[in-house]
Amino acid sequence: MKILALDTSTMMATCAVLDENQVLGEFSLNQSETHSENLVPMVKEVLDNLHLRVEDIDIYAVATGPGSFTGLRIGVATVKAFAHIYKKPVIGISTLEALAYNLPYNKTVVPMIDARRDRVYTGIYTWEDGTTKTLMEPTVLDISLLLEILEKDYEEVLVNGNGSILHGDTIKNRLKDKVKFSTMGNNFCRAISVGELALNKYKNGDVDNFYTIVPEYLRESQAQRDLRKKEQI
Amino acid sequence: MLTLAIETSCDETSAAVIRDGREVLSNIISSQIEIHRKFGGVVPEVASRKHIENINQIVQEALDSANVTFKDIDLIGVTQGPGLVGALLIGISTAKALAYGLELPIVGVNHIEGHVCANYIDHKDLEPPFTCLIVSGGHTYLVQVNGYTDYEIVGRTRDDAAGEAFDKVARALGLPYPGGPVIDKLSQSGNKAAVDFPRVMLEPNSYDFSFSGLKTAVLNYLNQLKQKGEEIIVEDVAASFQQSVLDVLVEKSFRLAKERGMDKIVLAGGVAANQGLRTMMEERGKKEGIKIFYPSRVLCTDNAAMIGSAAYFNYMAGKLSDLYLNVEPNLDLI
Numbered sequence: 001m002k003i004l005a006l007d008t009s010t011m012m013a014t015c016a017v018l019d020e021n022q023v024l025g026e027f028s029l030n031q032s033e034t035h036s037e038n039l040v041p042m043v044k045e046v047l048d049n050l051h052l053r054v055e056d057i058d059i060y061a062v063a064t065g066p067g068s069f070t071g072l073r074i075g076v077a078t079v080k081a082f083a084h085i086y087k088k089p090v091i092g093i094s095t096l097e098a099l100a101y102n103l104p105y106n107k108t109v110v111p112m113i114d115a116r117r118d119r120v121y122t123g124i125y126t127w128e129d130g131t132t133k134t135l136m137e138p139t140v141l142d143i144s145l146l147l148e149i150l151e152k153d154y155e156e157v158l159v160n161g162n163g164s165i166l167h168g169d170t171i172k173n174r175l176k177d178k179v180k181f182s183t184m185g186n187n188f189c190r191a192i193s194v195g196e197l198a199l200n201k202y203k204n205g206d207v208d209n210f211y212t213i214v215p216e217y218l219r220e221s222q223a224q225r226d227l228r229k230k231e232q233i
Numbered sequence: 234m235l236t237l238a239i240e241t242s243c244d245e246t247s248a249a250v251i252r253d254g255r256e257v258l259s260n261i262i263s264s265q266i267e268i269h270r271k272f273g274g275v276v277p278e279v280a281s282r283k284h285i286e287n288i289n290q291i292v293q294e295a296l297d298s299a300n301v302t303f304k305d306i307d308l309i310g311v312t313q314g315p316g317l318v319g320a321l322l323i324g325i326s327t328a329k330a331l332a333y334g335l336e337l338p339i340v341g342v343n344h345i346e347g348h349v350c351a352n353y354i355d356h357k358d359l360e361p362p363f364t365c366l367i368v369s370g371g372h373t374y375l376v377q378v379n380g381y382t383d384y385e386i387v388g389r390t391r392d393d394a395a396g397e398a399f400d401k402v403a404r405a406l407g408l409p410y411p412g413g414p415v416i417d418k419l420s421q422s423g424n425k426a427a428v429d430f431p432r433v434m435l436e437p438n439s440y441d442f443s444f445s446g447l448k449t450a451v452l453n454y455l456n457q458l459k460q461k462g463e464e465i466i467v468e469d470v471a472a473s474f475q476q477s478v479l480d481v482l483v484e485k486s487f488r489l490a491k492e493r494g495m496d497k498i499v500l501a502g503g504v505a506a507n508q509g510l511r512t513m514m515e516e517r518g519k520k521e522g523i524k525i526f527y528p529s530r531v532l533c534t535d536n537a538a539m540i541g542s543a544a545y546f547n548y549m550a551g552k553l554s555d556l557y558l559n560v561e562p563n564l565d566l567i
């Protein structure tokens with residue numbers, strides 16, 4: 001059984017092929033915010049080198065967000081189309097959970113993805129029974145509010161993601177010795193983690209389909225928010 | 234040769250299956266117009282979200298109603314631009330994955346060229362060369378079409394597109410979005426000579442257009458009436474405004490056709506559905522011995538069939554894309 005996994009939630013575009021036992025290949029490019037040009041050629045590069053074709057893939061996995069709205073849609077649309085051709089299952093994985101999955105750590109893991117204007121997409125995770133366990137569901141928070149929560153309620157905290165790099169000084173100043181930062185290689189959502197989490201979900205029969213899967217934006221569009229405000233007045 | 238085409242440049246999610254660039258086997262169009270109406274216009278983020286929800290369903294419907302499967306398809310065509318970047322990305326991402334997965338050639342299509350090609354679908358014998366007037370919410374071009382993929386832009390708008398002027402005037406008249414069809418309908422019962430709005434012809438030999446002055450004139454006229462407390466006869470304003478736009482469009486189209494010795498004028502784009510424009514063109518065409526072509530109403534709107542037609546003709550001309558194909562939100566006709 002072969003899984004093709006993709007993530008384009010952030011500046012990093014990443015794709016991997018794995019089976020039940022091992023990683024067969026991974027290709028990541030931290031190059032631009034518009035992944036539309038490179039994503040399919042990246043997939044082709046990986047598959048060609050593995051002497052595989054799209055029809056050899058059994059399951060598609062994709063990070064559904066949160067992250068850049070446009071980036072998410074490029075990844076999700078690409079995976080939906082691949083899956084559509086041979087009517088294969090698609091499995092959506094939270095980008096934050098995949099980030100946390102990079103760090104099998106039995107204290108608190110807090111992935112952060114930049115959501116602009118001093119906010120981060122974040123969740124709180126720990127490691128239990130060989131996988132991530134969610135302590136706080138994905139949400140979008142002011143960095144100061146997140147740090148307040150972490151300072152009050154948690155002992156040791158391990159952080160990763162581009163938000164933890166962007167707000168590194170603030171986090172360090174606030175959490176002091178309580179916080180540890182991730183290594184470079186675990187700071188981005190690995191397609192490998194997306195794929196492995198998807199495999200676990202697949203085993204539990206938790207499968208999405210290519211017609212209905214959509215990104216998890218976590219936020220309404222600006223126009224929708226404005227309209228709602230206007231209607232409330 | 235069967236082309237599967239995808240169009241997501243604005244607020245229509247569409248997929249079509251086309252044989253040899255002219256025969257429509259299916260043309261599925263899912264309009265988001267009701268969703269955007271409450272915002273008073275197309276909201277790009279809302280459009281993108283809707284496209285990704287719909288796209289695979291629409292592609293499947295296009296295959297089903299053409300009674301084919303992916304295996305029968307020979308070519309993938311997709312709108313590359315111009316349009317809303319986030320919306321275009323859904324179509325491009327889908328099309329590229331399909332092209333790679335199915336190991337098929339792919340053509341990124343210019344949306345404006347697609348509007349021209351809509352005519353090849355409805356008029357099986359239509360062949361270039363001809364003079365073409367392309368008018369829509371986003372574009373106003375006067376073009377000399379010398380071959381299926383050979384365009385010469387002779388005139389264009391220097392400010393607002395014609396369709397944009399319709400939308401703005403409609404809003405000022407308190408009419409719903411989109412403004413074009415409503416103004417066209419009201420015009421039929423209005424007096425087109427009621428108000429003498431300007432016809433902006435620009436320099437005597439110019440084929441360019443300008444509609445912002447006309448738009449301002451209509452807004453000023455409405456303000457004056459309001460200040461004087463006089464009644465606004467919406468039908469008359471609509472008819473007079475529309476006539477001002479059409480006079481300029483028709484005059485310049487015929488001038489170009491005659492200058493180039495063309496016996497065909499082809500209309501393309503959303504405004505080609507305007508009944509006033511069609512009638513006026515045909516009446517003038519009868520007098521001048523010039524035949525007028527325009528697409529059926531459904532093919533005047535944004536649709537994937539026209540993109541499939543353009544993809545086919547580009548493929549035949551050897552103009553192929555590759556898997557690095559990307560969106561071009563500001564793409565010009567040439």
Ligand SMILES: [Zn+2]
Nearest residue numbers: 344369534535
């Ligand atoms: Zn259009």
